[in-house]
Every structure is written in structure tokens, then in C-alpha cells.
Amino acid sequence: METLGMSPSKEQEYKDIEADLKKRIEGEVRFDKYSRLLYSTDASMYEIEPIGVVIPRHKGDVQAAIETAKRFEVPILPRGGGTALAGQTVGHAIVLDFSKYMNRVLEVNQEELWCRVEPGLVQDELNAHVRPMGLLFGPDTSTSNRATIGGMIGNNSAGAHSLTYGKTLDHVLELTVYLSDGSEVVLKDLSFGELGAKVAQDNLEGRIYREIARLAEEHKQEILARYPKIMRRVSGYNLDEFAKPKPFNLSRMVVGSEGTLACVVEAKMRLVPKPKWTALDVIHFEDDIAALEASHAILETAPYALESTDKLVLDLARGNIVQSKRLGFVQGSPSSLLMVEYAGDTEAAVREQVDKLEKLRQSRKIGYAATQAFKPEEVRAVWGVRKAGLGLLLGIKGDKKPIAFVEDTAVEPAKLPEFIKRFREILTRHDARAGYYGHCSVGCMHIRPLINLKQEGEVKKMVAIADEIAELVLEFHGALSGEHGDGLARSHFNERLYGPVLYNAFRQIKRSFDPNNLMNPGKIVDAPAMTESLRISPAYKTWAPETLLDFSGQGGFAAAVEMCSGMGECRKKLDGTMCPSYMATLDEEHSTRGRANALRAVLSGKVPNRDFSGKRLYEVLDLCLECKACKAECPSNVDMAKLKYEFLSHYYRANGLPLRNRLFGRIEKWNRWGSRLAPFSNWLANSRPNRWLLELLAGVDRRRPLPRFARETFEDWHRNHRPEGKESRGEVVLFHDTFNTFNTPSVAITATLLLERSGYRVVVPEKRCCGRPMISKGMLREAKENAAKNVQSLFPYAERGVAIVGLEPSCLLTLRDEYPDLLRTQASKLVARQSFLLEEFLLRERDAGRLSLAFKSNGRKALLHGHCHQKALVGTAPTLAVLRWAGFEVSEIDSGCCGMAGSFGFEKEHYDLSVAIANRRLVPAVQASGSEVRVVASGISCRQQIEHLADRRAKHPAEVLWEQVEK
Template identity: 40%
Template sequence: MSSRVPGESLDRLVTALRAGTDAEVRFDTGSRGAYSTDGSNYRQVPLGVVVPRTVEAGAHAVELCARFDVPVLSRGGGTSLAGQTTNEAVVIDWSKHCNALVSVDPEARTCVVEPGIVLDELNRRLADHKLKFGPKPSTHSHCALGGMIGNNSCGASAQAYGKTVDNVRRLEVMTYDGLRMWVGPTSKAERARIAAEGGRRAELYDGLDRLVAEYLGDIRRGFPKMPRRVSGYNLDSLLPENGFDVARALVGSEGTLVTVLRAELELVPVPSYESLLVLGYDDICQAADHVPQILEHCSPGQLEALDGRMAQLMREEHAYLESLRVLPEADSWLLVQFTGDSQEEVDAQAHALLKSIGRSEKDSSVAFSDDPQREQRMLKAREAGLGVTARPPDDRETWEGWEDSAVPPERLGDYLRDLKGLFEEFGYDHPSLYGHFGQGCVHTRIPFGLKTADGVADFRRFLERAADLVASYGGSLSGEHGDGQARGELLTRMFGERLVGAFGELKALFDPGNRMNPGKVVDPQPVDGQLRLGAAWRPDTHDTHFGYPQDDHSFTQAVLRCVGIGNCRSLEGDVMCPSYRATREEEHSTRGRSRLLFEMLDGHADSAVKDGWRSTEVRDALDLCLACKGCKSDCPTGVDMATYKAEFLAHHYEGRPRPPAHYSMGWLPLWARLAEHAPTLANSALHAPLLGRAGKALAGVAGERRPPVFAERSFVRWWRALGTEQPDPADPATVVLWPDTFSNHFHPSVAMSAVRVLEDAGFRVAVPETPVCCGLTWISTGQLAVAKKVLRRTLRTLAPYLEAGTPVIGMEPSCTAVFRSDAPELLPDDQDVQRLAGQTRTFAEQLVHHAPAGWQPPFLARQATVQTHCHQHAIMKFDADRELMRRAHLDADVLDEGCCGLAGNFGFERGHHDVSMAVGELGVLPAVRGAAPDSLVLADGFSCRTQIEQGGTGRRALHLAEALAMALDGPVPSDRPERLARRPAEPSGTARWATTAAAGTLAAAAAFGAVRQLRRP
């Protein structure tokens, strides 16, 4: 039955949904584009998106879709790799609102959940009970339980706890025709009672009875006896010996049979102790050969593998290097985890295994750890596989399609050799092989040619050959990710025509009209159909401002970096993606924006975005991007949405008026230089009740924001007044202190303090005395032509220092990041830009790595709560700062709470205030409120300091340079932390710079907030 829906039916459905459900109903182009694909090779633009606020609203939405004969697709995290969460249907996204932990029974070790709850969030809520849900896919930070049930997810911990199907007790489900029921194991007596009641439920159970009776022998013979059989419907769960378990029969059905409304799950105790043994091998096939021997001697909690190719990619991408450093000498590795009730028990298990296989902990090919943090570093290398292998540095694109086949573990080594032979036959060079080897599941990404007809034809032929290969080993097409469209057409090669016919009968029983996620598993679309790329893909070409050197100088290639992994949907840790964390909206995740940019490329006839750079849908999706650059470091494939946003804005507003904020905050360096001539007058005007409100309205600034305060005297003016002779650029002790707009005009005490500390360390400080700027505010607002002019002017001023190789020290992380990252991409052919990128250092980098031998930072001996600026996290990293604080005896609690939410101009722009504050309240602001009263609060970023001050924390943050400068004058008092906020208006001399720093920073903190608004975090 076709999934096509007449326009009039769809219009009536939309009206009914909006009138009759408590749901967000979105049939706009932007929403449809954001949901057009998942983590797979496939793409189908949905009819619309429904985001129910309650489970009941979601159920009613399904009823209305049935009334108008419209297909339905349930979706959670949307990370599926087989195409099962993309369809021409109404997508019901359960993840935003329907994410409750309904109940917990600690004694029975069960809980009831709604389908949208994320696995990590569920386990956090269960932590007090010392329980957890056992299966743990690598997407645990953002995968929804409904999706895990739909896909029968597994992960590394399935070695100990089994697949999702093994951990589901009951399901509340709804059929397309409106039947709602709880299902689970069903005795003969219970089935007789159901039959006596009659109705649709009796019809279903009678049909299931008949199906099992007819195919009993086929099911028993045709389902592989192996731990990782995920392909096909779970007809084996309906066997008498398995309790006729209807719930488990529906697990893994990928939304093609029923809608899951709630689930009762079985829980397991959180292990008290763990240890990890890593065994090295010459190659991955040899490692696989050794798996059966290991399993003979122990029952590990995890038995994972990664190969030398993945390690090579990590080194080339400079990713997970800390993980690699703790691995033993080898080219491939098995990671064997043990769990138990005592440290002695888990250690003994590891040593017993070593003894049984004839190895020693002292061997160079062995690493043992019972340190949880070290274990996590080791396991992170394996968990990172998909992201690391998706975009290799050698410019080859790799794709899923055969990413999770599984065979019996005892046959794994031979299967891998044959699979590598198939790679060689098709010319697919060097795919990495890794995975859950203890259960025979193999992950890989292959360089399929999905942009040409020949490449697509080879893709299809390879899948057919690979399916026959895995079937010959008694294996499963899917050992983890399900069938969807990627493997649905191949199921007959594994199960045979008769069992696949039984799958069709099961589908017809539950969904006779084929309206539940049609074209997946049963009567599937072809494996080479509806490709996200494909031979017919013809994207527009674009002249761009940025050079995209890592993407073959192509904006299109840059957009293709997003492969749908979905880490941007995580809810805590790192930075990415603050707007998603605040809104829980797919469209406001890095992935959702990437999807819309992909649609904007107009490569398909049915592209959701038709007006290119002028698209309002793309503009609206990018509007809540904080340009924090968190995705550049936290996205496994290095998506840089801040750059894409700047590029888009440059084209979108080319030749037409811009929003007022682009003129007010985008041109902030100019307004700050003008205000320098009369700072008191400027501050009075900005803070006058009537004039200030009118000015904010005219400037496009949020009325809730307090304007920043211009300093009475800028840093550069103060520097000139000192009359210090500029040092020789060729002097090895010379450093250039960069007078960024924020440290110059709003918080001059930051730069003054830096001068003091740098000179104490033996450096001779030079300061450009003519106006210079990095162009940050123009970049963040997409005024890239102006930004290039500003950068070129700056390069001319810095020319003597660049020629001499003089270090340039940045105090404001966002400006420093421009020199290290944005400027080389904007002016990729300018050698001075390349020199500047190489010579730019952070304050901490200069002092930690380049200070004269014997210099020690001043002794602070204080506690500090430290917020890392997003751009520093993404570009410069924070290692040097941690080391500098350690040397200064600063007991630093470096927050892992994400973005502060102000993010330069973002939090100051009209319409962004609520999201800005919501982001801050997700972590940074509560953490600062909870900091000890006598601790320092440090934040090198002006936006961070401003948000902390304006976020109701009652605290004011200092730059690390200010804290160190104050310590030069003696111990920093801890009894009255507010003393740190006092800043004298004028420095009285070099000996009093520390006090000056304290004074200027606080006055500048308010001012810097407004400035920071135009700056991205």
C-alpha cells in the first residue's frame, strides 16, 4: 500500500491534531527538513512532526493519523543506522516531553518508563537505588528507551546483561487501529481468557497462536543460535518454551507493528567494583581467534575489540590520544572487563585469565587497571569508533551499510578474514574492524561510492555478497542496529522465503494497512533506494567566504560532516549543544541544523529547502545557535556550526538590511573606540531608564539585559600613559599582549594583570598602540567581508612581530580562537595569517610552556570554581590552564557544565534572553551559586563573567591573570571574597597593578556583558 497521502487529507489531519491533541504540531518546511534522515544512508522527508506533551497526547495523535489513513513513525533519538527512523510519514517525537521515569520497584528490580527517556538519564535517576538498565549502546548519552526497544539495542554491556529484549518485562502498546494493551508473557490460561473476551485483542492473540503453530519448526530451526541475532522479528519469543512473550516478540520491530507507550523494564545492580584487562595482538583476526579461549575461562562483563586502523585514525585526528596512551603495545586489542562485589574479586578474575592464557601483567602486550577513571579512558577509545571512522583525515568518506554483522564468536576470526577478502575484492581499502567480539558482533564503516551510479551498484552487490557470507557462518545480518531499509531486502538470504513470509503475516496481523513505518523490515524499500546521496544527487555549488581547508575547500563537504551520530543531543558534560539542551528541539541541535543545511544544498528534487541562502527555515534554525564552537570539538566528526552559521548569515543578508543587533553588537569594537572619548557619558546614556530602554530597543538588545560598563580608561590608554618603551620584536623575551576589545575597553584590569604577571615571569611586553581587532564580532554576525578587512589591517600592524616570530598572547578566549581557527579559514592563502595562528598563545600556554626555567607562579593556595570558555574548550583546550593553576596551588574545580549561555552577542540579542538564561541554569549558574563562599570564581571569558554576574549568583568572576596578579602582592584573603571585586578606577603605578586589576575587572564586568553579546562564546 502506498504511503502517499492526498493533500486534503493531510490538511484535515493537521487541523485535527492542532485542535484535538496536547502536542506541538509541526508541518512546516524547517521541521520536516530537520527530520528527513537519521544516522543512516537514507533520506525521506516526513509529512510532518508531532511532539506530544503527554503519552496520552501521543496516543491520540496516532488515532487521528489512523482516522485520516496517514502513516506513522515513532522516533526518539533518531540515531538509527539502518534507516528505520526516516520515512514519508508523520513523525512522533517522544523525546522532548514523554521522558518520565513513571515508577521504580527496587525490590523487584523493575521500573516503568515513558518512551522518550534517555538511557543515561534513566540510569542517573536509578542511581540512588544502585540499579541500572543493563544494555548500554555507545549512544547511551542520547538514545531513548523507546528507540532501544524499537531496535533491540545492545552495546558493550550486552556481554553481561543481554540485549534489550532480554531486559523487557512488559510493554504498553497501541496498534494503528486504536487497540491499547499491556503485553508480556502469556500463559495458555491467559490466552484463553483473552479469547473469551473477544474483540480485536482476541483476534491478535488468536493470530499469533496460529502463526506459531504453522511455523513452529521453521522458527526453531531458522533462528541462529547466537547471542547477537537482532535481524528479523522475534518470533522465537512466542515459542512455548519462551513463555509466549508478546512484549519480547515486539521488541526490535522498529515501529512497524505497534506504538510503544510505556515499558516495564528489568533492572540490574550497579557493579560495586570493576577491572579492565587489555590484551594486545598483531592483527584483529588474531584477536578474534582468541575470543573463544577467553570465554572458556571467564564470563566477562564486556569483551570488546578495536584494531590498529582505528588507532591510526585517532592519532591522525588527534582524538582520544589519552585513551591510546594507556593501551599496551600491539596493533589490535581485546578489552576484557570484570565486575564483582570486591576489588579482590575483580582483580583475581583478571589474573586468573592471564594465567590461563599464558600471559603476564608484566608483558608489554598486556595492560591491567582497576582504576575506574583509567578504565573509562581505555573503553572510550572503543566507544568512539563510529565517529572516529566516519570522516578519516585522508578525505575518504565512509558509510554504514554493513556496520554490525554478527556471527557465533567461535567462528569470528575466519569470518573476519573472509570479510577482509571481500573488502579487497571490491577495492574498499582499510575499513576499520572493531566491536563487541565477545558476542561475535563486528562494527565497520566502508568507503562506499554513494555519489555515482557505479558506486551505488557496487554498494548493492557488496551487501548481497556480504549477506550471503554472514549467513554461511550461521550469523545475523544485524547484531545491533536492526534491519530497517539497510537490511530488510536482504532478510531472505538469512532466514529464507518461508520465515520472511511469516514476518509478513505478523505485520499484516498487527498493521493490515501497512501504515506503521511502512517500507521497513517487511515489504522493504530497496537497500539502494531513497539514499541520502545517490547517483541522482546534484547539490548546488557555492562560492564561500571561509576556505574549509579540512573539507576539500567545499561548503558541501563541510555540511556532509554530520552523519547523524547525535552526540549533540546529550544532556550533560562537555559543551555541545547548549541550545538543544535548553529546548530539546531537533531543529536546534547541531544535527538538526546540519540536516537543514543539507536540504538547502538542493541536491534532491524533493529538497525541503528551496530558496538556498535566502531560506528563512535555515535562518530560524540557526538563530538559536550560540556559535559556541562546542560541536567543533565535541562532535565526533568535527562539525563546526559556528562557522557554517557565519557563512550562511553572510549570504543570507548580502545586499539587504540586517537585524539591528548586527549593527550594534556586530560593530561593537567601533562603538567601543568611540565611547573611549567619553566613557562616563556613554555609560550614563546606556543606563538612563528611558534612554537606555529606547537604545536597547533600537539596537535589537534584549530589554532584560543590563548594558556593560565602559571602563573610565582603556587598557591601551593606560599603557601609553606608562611611557614604556616598546621592546625589540626580535628579543626572545618579547611577547605581544593582544588588546582585545573586551580587555581593552571593558575589563582593562585583565590586561593590566597580565602585564604584571608576564613581566614577573621575565617577559618584555609589547602592546599595539594603534587600533587593532581580530574581527570576532563581525564574524559571529556573518559580516565576513568586513571581518576580512579588519583582519588584514591587523596583520599590517602586527607585521614586524609576525616576521620576528614574536608570540602573541590572547587574554580573551574567543578572540584568541579567531587567530587560531577562524582567521586561517577566512584568509587561507595569507601567510601572515598562518604565522599569526602559529604564534598565538593563551596566557597560560605562555607561562606553562615558555616561562624561563625556575619561574614559579605566585602562591594562591585557594579553592576556585572555574568556568571554561566554550571557544577555549573547542580550540585551545584547557590543559595549560589546569597546569598553571596547579603550580599556583589553586585547588580548582573546573566545571563540566557546558556553555554559560551568554555566548557573546547571542544572550544580548532580543528574543534570546530566555534561552540564554535556560542554558546558564542547566549547570554553570547553579554551580557558581553552590560554590563555597570563600572560594574564587574564575572565568577567562568575558561572556562567562558577565553571565555569572547577571545570572543571580551574587558572585563576580575574575580572570586567572587577575587572581595571579593579586597574589603577587601577598596571600589572597579568603575571609571576605567580595574584596576581590573591588577595582580602583586608576592604577597608581606598576607596583599597584594587582589592585588595579581587581578594581577594573568588576567595573568592566557589567560592561563586558554587552560587549560579549556580540561575541560568540
């Protein structure tokens, strides 16, 4: 293990702990510096380096880790998705990451409506498992695609539908846990006799039962007086649950305890019937307080959910690639939206409920407009924007960030408008702007003031705001946390909120479960000040590497790294593209967040500056496929591909450029020679001796078929081509990429014929390779030379307004995305603006009335796999629209990345991962389609992967469009 800055005695202790764990753990034990840094943060403002990380394979590993922690007298900290907003999952402890292996559904009982699961199971994955049974797990956090059930139990999470389903506490039936002495116990409803037996036990479990029963009875009156009488309260311990006439169930104390009392290894959870139909009425307001005041009347209509979001969130959504496409339901520029959802057994039933609300809205003049969403895709779009609220706010550029410290207050819903007015007055006095969104139905609003934690005065402002808001919460008999928990941000307020008597009872609860204070200490009781262990603080400093790419739009390279807020959207697995390597490995190191944390550690001095060109950072970034999905799907728009390009440039300048990088980076040169020497080159390239030699010398996996060279290149064909028909619509430049020139010229040929049939004269200019292969391999200086030559060639056309049309998304979009960053010139920006994918161009011309094509009406079916760069920068909507225009009944695979990523899938150390990524969703979807379905993919790498693994030939959109044209 690496022990930078550690005393010799502490270093030896950590080595002993690591050795002890490795002897006993069947899972993974990681004590290296980078692994510790990756687990030093979560989605909060805090950073504490752990002692080490254990990734248990089964509950025996958990028990062994707890016993080791007890033996060495060091803390233990259970962790799920690391999405905690208050710092619950960071600490100087042995971190247990349950998300990689302990993530199974163990049992589902459809008749009795319950399931047994492991704590690392993600909420959306549980719902995907039980949805075919007509069931769901009720609490639904905005982080449902990466939040684990164990984390929801530890936090007592709720979500948008808590109005209907309540909190996680209301759905926990039974927990299997390990106590601080390593003993395994089951916590469930006990009869009077069973409770008596537990109380009589002469062990830690017995002591806990005796103490909780005593404290609940002794403090019954104080509990009634001090606990907020609202549904949304998760601060402190749930001692109030034991003052109610219910069967004694100690799981209710563990829920919401943030890992400070016990470690959950299995949970029996209640399930609920899934509504058959849902619909939304989205009401628009010119004033956000008016929206909150209207919510009381709307609640009388018994909605399924009632949520609010403000103008700041909507404005940020407009600037986000993914969210901007979902905003079709927004009318005008509202100050606030209320999203009112109804559920029922039939579509007619929910339509009736929406109609009733509309009559109420119009009679009482509620809002200035409303949009109804009945179709599932419309409902998903609205919820997508609402769930993205947190991430969108965190993506605000600059040093002032929306910080989570008073973002989870809750009061009685009827008091909410007045409470928010007072809250806003406090922020105004402190000159603090904030974003507002949340669960107005239950009085819990998420308000995040923008604070610059790099400035001492701003940190003091944060403390002052927190202090005043705590007093405001007390005045309104509310809670400082309605669902996000105490953690490091709020635990220090618990004595003030609950009073000294109950706070002392909390301490006794903690001691009864954890006499040696080893279970995630410093949370809920005996917490440090909220300003300790800040990730970004006045002491935080970064150094800035000199970059070849332009990062000024992000505020510099370090600021581009700091765009990552830690919220972990990159850990989702079921949909989208981000992050393909995480989806396949389930390893924090191979998530966008993990990579950003590693880069930030180097830039901020947590590890030496020389690591910026070091092997360990290279390993962390190595499995980034440069798909750009994070640029679109990360709500904060972290562009990890761009960061990796820059890193690789520095890394190879320091360590030398490998042979394989030279081969792949200069692929145009080799392809040109390959075509000249074809067919001999095809025989030679794929001969067994050559494949063995390529694997030995350059690490090109011999299992992967190499692309074939065309004897007649597209350039050869075009030189001899004589267009037929009229060229009445002027010029169009065809940017013929390397692959469609030398490997699959049929694509460029059919694109040319299609454009000519559309009435354009196709110009094929002198050019170089776009530079994409060089950029991907860290050869930025060579890529810049190519970019400059290409812009010089293309600029005269762009200046005249001539469109530059490309066929390979990764190549054409290099002109749009990387050229302005490489060259930083107005000419490159103009070329970028005039560059279009073929489908974009055809659609633009048709919609402008300048183009009409006659297609066969044979009703063929098509299955589209979108290219990653296209999905991130353009979207697949133009391709879908053009295919439908051509008469195809087309559906799109939610396939994520194909796993090839240019050269990545050819590389020996990456081949298996490349195959695993494709086999997750893409290959099964293609194999499930009938032979009559045309598989369409614009990327050559995508088509290669589909043919290699699914044994189907996918075609480029240009090819299938040309097939459909009436000749």
C-alpha cells in the same frame, strides 16, 4: 504548510491531516517543509520525506495521531533519538517524536529492581536517575547519551556489556502500547487462564493473540531449524521467543519490531545492580585476526565486557580534538586493541582479575603490550574512544564514506576469526577498505566498507558486497544484524535468511497487528530494494555558494555540510557543551544535525536555492550560539559555527545588515567612545529611558546589565607604565582585546604585571579589533579587513618567534581559527601558530625551563568554568595546570556553555534561552560552591553571566594568578 512540488489533491489531503491533528493534539504539529526535511533522515544512508511531524506531550496525543492516520489511511512512524543505522526511523509517514516531552521516569522500585518509563527517555538519563540507588539499565549502546528507551525497544538494542546483560529483550517486563486501531493494551506475562481470555476477545488484540499462538505452534520445527543459535540476532520478528517454555508475553514480539507492530507509550523495565568497581586491561596487537583469536581464551576469564577496535579508528581518534586527549592508554601503533573489562564489589577484586589476565596474557604471549586502567577517569577515557568509533569513521573526509549495510553481522564467537578472514576476502575482491570495531565477545563486529554513493559503480559494488556477505552469514549460521536491526538496509534479505515459510509467518504477524499496513511499513517484511531512497546517490547534486571563508580543508562548503552523518551526538544533554540550544529546547531543529540537514536541503535542491538567504533557514540557524563545541565534540568534526558565519554573510548581503548587528559587530568603536565619555556614558547606557530605547530600536534586552566602560583604558595605563625588574627573557606581544581594554582593563593590567614578573618585556602593538564580533554577525568582509591589518602588525613578531599572548579566548583564538580561513596566506598561518592563551604560554615556558614563578602556598580552592572556544580548540588543561601550579585546589565545572555567546545573551529574543542554558548546570554549580572558593572564568561573557545569575564575581585566570604571586 509548504508543499513544494506536490499535486493539488495531495496538498489538500496533507492540509486536512494537519488540520485534524492540530484540533486533537496538545503537543506540537509541524507540517512545514523544513520540519519535514529535518525528520527525513536518521543516522543511516536513507532519506524519505515524512508527511508531517507530531511531537506528543502525552499518550493521549499518540492515540489521537494513530486514529488520524487510520482515518486518512496514511502511515505512522514512532521515533526516538533518530540514531537508527539501517533507516528504521525514516519513512513517508506521520512521524511521532517522543524525545521532547514523553521522556520521564515514572516509577522506580528498588526492592523488585524495575522501573516504569516513557519511550522518549534517553538511556544515560535513566541511568543517571537510578545510579544513586546503586542500579542501572544493563544494555548500553555506544549512543547511550542520546538513544531513547523506546528506540532501544524497537531495535532490541544491546551494546558493549551484552556479554553480561544480553539485549533489551532480556530487560523488558511489560509494555503499554497503542495498536494500529488506536486501542491501548498492556503486554505482560500471562498465566494460562489470562492467555485464554485474551485469545477469546473479539477485537484486534484477541486476533493478535490467536495468530501469534497459532504461528508459534505451527512453525516450531522451522523456528528451531532456521533461527540462528547465537545470542546476537535481531533480524526478523521474535517468533522464536514463543516457541520457548516461558509465560506468554506479547511484549517480546514488539521488542525489535521497529515500530511495525505497535507504538510503545510506556515500558516497565528490569534494572540490575551497578558494579561497585570496574577496571580495564587494554591489550595491543600487531594483527587484528590474532586479537580475535585471543578473545576466546580471554572469555574464559569471565570478563564484564570484551570489545575490539582497529587501527583505522585509532588513527582517526588521533586527529579528533576530543578523542586525541583520551589516547594516553595506547602504546605504539597497534593494528588492533582488545578492551577487557572486569567488575566486582571491591577494587582489590577487580585488580585480582586484571592480574590473572596479565599472567594469562604473558604465559600465552597474547599481544605485544597492555595498559591497565583502574581509575574511573582512565576507564572513562578508554570507553570514550571505543564509543566514538562509529562517529570517527563517519568523519572521514571525501566522498567515500563508511556505509552501514553489512556493519552488524554476528556469528558464534568461536567462529569469528575465520568469519572475519572470509569477510575481508570479499572486501578485497571488491577493492573496498573498511573500519573494524565491535563486540568480539558475542561475535558481533561492526565492519563498515567505504563506499562513494555518488557513483553508480560504487552503488553496484555495495549491492554485490551485501549479497555476498548475506551468503557468508548463512554459511556460518549467523545473523545479518546482531543489534542494529533490519530497517531499509537489510529487511529485503529476511526471506533469504529465514526461508519462505518463516518469512510468510512474519507477513502474517505483520497483518495480524497491522491489517492496513500503516505502522512503519516497508521494514522487516515487504521492504524496498536497499538502494531505494538513498540520501546520497548518483543523482545527488549540490550547488556551491561562493564563500569568503576557506572551506578547502573540508572539500568545499557542501562537503563541510555533508560531514554530518546524522548520528546525533549533538542531542546529548548531560555533559559536554554541544549543543547548548538543543540541551535547552530539546528540539531537533536546534541541534547541529538539524541545522546541517537544513543546509543540505538547500544545497541539494530539496528547497529553492534562494532559501540560502531566506528567513526560514535563518530561523533554523538562529539559535546556534557559535560555541564551536561541535567542531570538537562531534566525532565527525562538523563546524556549524563556521557554516553559520558564511550563511549570515550571504543572508545580510541579500537582506541588509540590521542596526543591532552594526552595534555589536563594531563594538570596539562604541567601547572606545564609551571609555572616553565615562562615567557619563555608564550613567546614560544604563538609564531606564536608554534601556527602553535600546530594546525598542535594537532588540537589546533591558533585563541584561550592560558592561561598564573604564575611564582609564588599558592602553592609557600602558602608555604611562614603567616596568619594574629585569626583562631577561625577551619580548612577548600582548594581544589586548576590546573588552579587556575598555571594559575590564584590570585583567590586561594584571596579565602585563604577571608577564613582566616572569621576566618578559610586554609589547602592546597597534591593532584593530580581532574581528570576532563582526564574524559572529556575518560581517565577514569587515572582519577580513581587520584580520589583514592585524596580521600585518603581528607578522614581524611572529616571524622572529615572539609569542602573541591573548586573554579573551574568543578573541585570541580568532587569530588561530578564523584568520587563516579569512586571509588564506602563509603570514596568517604563522601568526596563528605563534598565538597562545596566557595559560598556554606560561605553561609552555615553565615546562621548557625558561620560567619560574614563586606562588603563595595557601591552599585556596578554585572552581573553573571553561570558555567554549577554549574547550573546543585548546582544552582547559593548560588553565587547570597553571592554577594548580599556583597552589589552587581546583575543580572544573562540567558546565557546558554559559549561554551568553557574546551578544547572544543581550538580544531580546534570545535572553530567556541564554538564562535557561546557564541555569542547567553552570549557575547551580557556582551557587553550590562556598564563598571561600574562587570562581575562575577566562571569558568576559561567562563572567557577566555568572555575576548576573549567580550573584558571584568570577575572575580571570590572570587576576587569580597575580593574587597568588609572592610579591
